[in-house]
Amino acid sequence: QVQLVESGGGLVQTGGSLRLSCAASGRTFSSYTMGWFRQAPGTEREFVAAMSRSGAGTSYADSVKGRFTISRDNAKSMVYLQMNSLNPEDTAVYYCAASPYSSTKYISGYDTWGQGTQVTISS
Secondary structure (H helix, E strand, C coil), X not given: XXXXXXXXXXXXXCCCCEEEEEEEECCCHHHCEEEEEXXXXXXXXXXXXXXXXXCCCXXXXXXXXXXXXXXXXXXXXXXXXXXXXXXXXXXXXXXXXXXXXXCCCCHHHCCEECCCEEEEEEC
């Protein structure tokens, strides 16, 4: 089973950018669909983006489409989330997750989670 550690969160102003990274341990990284989720205080965890095992397929939440880009490097067991044009509504703890299933945006499809990284956007 893979283990996940996120990094790259922080405090940025509206309109700024951040790049989140997720390092995976284990030798089966390329067998997992990888996703990013986020959770703001008082809200449920929500889907942000996902990428298929090979990297050929991606999906995004409507709220981030055109602003966020998910990518992965199977050779390095890394997955990234490039976030541009950030606004205060993007403030949340961001989680990296791994799924043994084909590309999915449902939380129930993911069985491995990182500890999360805080992203705060100031207005």
